[in-house]
Amino acid sequence: MTYDALFQQAIDQLKSERRYRVFTELERRAGNFPRALNHSRADAPEVTVWCSNDYLGMGQHPVVLGAMKAALERYGAGAGGTRNISGNSHPIAILERTLAELHGKDAALAFTSGFVANDAALATIGRLLKGCVILSDADNHASMIAGIRHSGAEKKIFRHNDVEHLESLLKAEPANRLKIIAFESVYSMDGDIAPITEICDLAERYGALTFLDEVHAVGLYGARGAGVAERDGAMARVDVISGTLGKAFGVMGGYIAGSSPLIDAIRGHASGFIFTTALPPAVAAGATASIRHLMASQVERDRHQERVIACKRALREAGLPVLNATSHIVPLMVRDAALCKAASDRLLERHRIYIQPINYPTVPKGSERLRITPSPFHDDALVAALVSALVETWDALGLPREKALLARLK
Numbered sequence: 026m027t028y029d030a031l032f033q034q035a036i037d038q039l040k041s042e043r044r045y046r047v048f049t050e051l052e053r054r055a056g057n058f059p060r061a062l063n064h065s066r067a068d069a070p071e072v073t074v075w076c077s078n079d080y081l082g083m084g085q086h087p088v089v090l091g092a093m094k095a096a097l098e099r100y101g102a103g104a105g106g107t108r109n110i111s112g113n114s115h116p117i118a119i120l121e122r123t124l125a126e127l128h129g130k131d132a133a134l135a136f137t138s139g140f141v142a143n144d145a146a147l148a149t150i151g152r153l154l155k156g157c158v159i160l161s162d163a164d165n166h167a168s169m170i171a172g173i174r175h176s177g178a179e180k181k182i183f184r185h186n187d188v189e190h191l192e193s194l195l196k197a198e199p200a201n202r203l204k205i206i207a208f209e210s211v212y213s214m215d216g217d218i219a220p221i222t223e224i225c226d227l228a229e230r231y232g233a234l235t236f237l238d239e240v241h242a243v244g245l246y247g248a249r250g251a252g253v254a255e256r257d258g259a260m261a262r263v264d265v266i267s268g269t270l271g272k273a274f275g276v277m278g279g280y281i282a283g284s285s286p287l288i289d290a291i292r293g294h295a296s297g298f299i300f301t302t303a304l305p306p307a308v309a310a311g312a313t314a315s316i317r318h319l320m321a322s323q324v325e326r327d328r329h330q331e332r333v334i335a336c337k338r339a340l341r342e343a344g345l346p347v348l349n350a351t352s353h354i355v356p357l358m359v360r361d362a363a364l365c366k367a368a369s370d371r372l373l374e375r376h377r378i379y380i381q382p383i384n385y386p387t388v389p390k391g392s393e394r395l396r397i398t399p400s401p402f403h404d405d406a407l408v409a410a411l412v413s414a415l416v417e418t419w420d421a422l423g424l425p426r427e428k429a430l431l432a433r434l435k
């Protein structure tokens with residue numbers, strides 16, 4: 026048996042479980058958001074993207090592009106090495122001070138992605154706090170799960186957003202044991218939001234450290250875009266906030282913000298931070314410009330929320346099964362892997378609408394869905410086109426629409 030035959034077996038297994046991922050090759054065009062050219066077809070038709078995590082279109086914002094172009098001319102392309110070996114990059118230091126200010130923390134540390142930030146930070150925190158237990162929400166992202174595993178610490182999973190279950194687990198631990206609660210603010214697949222205040226109450230009562238992933242909330246919630254903890258007035262109570270620069274901020278990279286000793290300890294102990302080339306200066310400058318812009322400007326957040334509400338309402342009025350969620354994420358339930366893929370294919374081929382199917386293992390089997398993310402640029406005409414395309418697709422595939430809702434509207 027050759028090595029390639031073994032790899033082929035692994036691929037075949039994915040295919041037999043309907044987990045094989047097909048990528049759509051898109052060319053996004055600055056100035057034309059949310060349109061893109063679909064290079065998966067030879068004629069490269071223009072499509073409308075309805076599933077981008079560039080939630081506000083900041084990836085093409087003139088302020089961000091201007092800062093990146095200027096930084097590229099001034100500093101060149103790459104960082105030239107790791108922060109330790111090749112000199113700490115001035116634009117990254119500015120970025121970190123901006124992030125600390127955004128979250129009202131002593132300090133922040135930038136990583137090459139949000140995944141690396143979560144993995145490196147949790148692995149290091151869990152290792153440094155000897156004998157600790159990490160209490161992890163059941164729906165936590167793969168990057169947190171990886172970090173917890175790499176820490177070698179004991180892990181206990183609490184039912185998703187269930188503060189009573191979390192309390193029972195905390196109560197069962199010896200009072201003097203070190204404890205970490207790891208959770209997210211906005212959960213990106215169901216679009217629901219954690220009870221941050223209640224979790225902070227428990228953390229204080231049981232002496233736990235809180236680690237909050239605000240990846241799907243930074244830029245989008247709170248008066249300055251610091252996230253749901255800022256919106257809920259709980260930011261100062263959260264010990265570590267992790268975020269990404271690649272979603273609402275529209276660029277790339279990840280970070281954590283927290284107390285000086287915690288950040289300094291991770292800076293000195295996390296191999297995922299130390300032994301890798303730093304972010305390019307232009308990326309750091311673009312991210313800083315994006316954060317600064319969204320700290321001062323509420324227009325994008327207001328328009329985003331207004332578009333989300335308009336889109337949800339239009340989908341519901343057509344009897345389409347939108348999951349009830351309070352965030353900006355609009356999950357449309359299909360509940361079958363093959364039909365979910367078929368719906369996505371049909372939307373792309375017939376209607377030139379791109380919405381990636383979300384299947385197992387990203388979501389549990391039987392909860393397959395289309396995950397729709399309206400942006401400030403999805404106007405009424407685009408919403409109307411989306412609804413009619415979905416109605417055609419739902420009816421063609423024999424997917425149920427919610428008749429009770431339809432009847433009530435008639």
Ligand SMILES: *Cc1c(COP(=O)(O)O)cnc(C)c1O
Pocket residue numbers: 138139140141143166168209213238240241269270271278279
């Ligand atoms: C996307 C995501 C990450 C990783 O962030 P990247 O910057 O894309 O690596 C971390 N946590 C959650 C919840 C995410 O959805």
